Amino acid sequence: MSIPIKFLTAAIKKSAIRRDYRGGLAAFRKNHPNALEDHYLVGIVSMSGGELQEVLERIGDHGIRLLESCAVGDQFIGPIERHPHFAFDVCGNGPSDGWQVRLIDDEPTVLAEDGAALLRHFIRMGWAFDLAEDAS
Secondary structure (H helix, E strand, O other): OOEEOOOEEEEEEHHHHHHHOOOHHHHHHHHOOOOEEOOOEEEEEEOOHHHHHHHHHHHHHOOOOHHHHEEEEEOOOEEEEOOOOEEEEEEOOOOOOEEEEEEOOOOHHHHHHHHHHHHHHHHHOOOOOOOOOOOO
């Protein structure tokens, strides 16, 4: 899953919004109704760096730690502010190729919570897992 980079786009982890944004994801969506979304990210699009900075400052004022949960890209040059949990990819095969961003990692506590929910679901569905012990 990914979101397209349009103009300047700040990609923010939904896990951080759920955890830290005052009011959670519902409040974020109310405050930013035009945000792009996939399952893991929201994208705030702006036509200018100054405007994007102002929006990000307001988001930070609502509790999000942006250095830990955000990356920024430009539709023509790709990543501007990188983060190790985000991957930027070129999409398309032509002269007007664009960029997209996707989440490739998250904080261990978020991964553990998501993994626990998945495992709980599979156990309830009657699936069995054999996780081999580390042989080292």
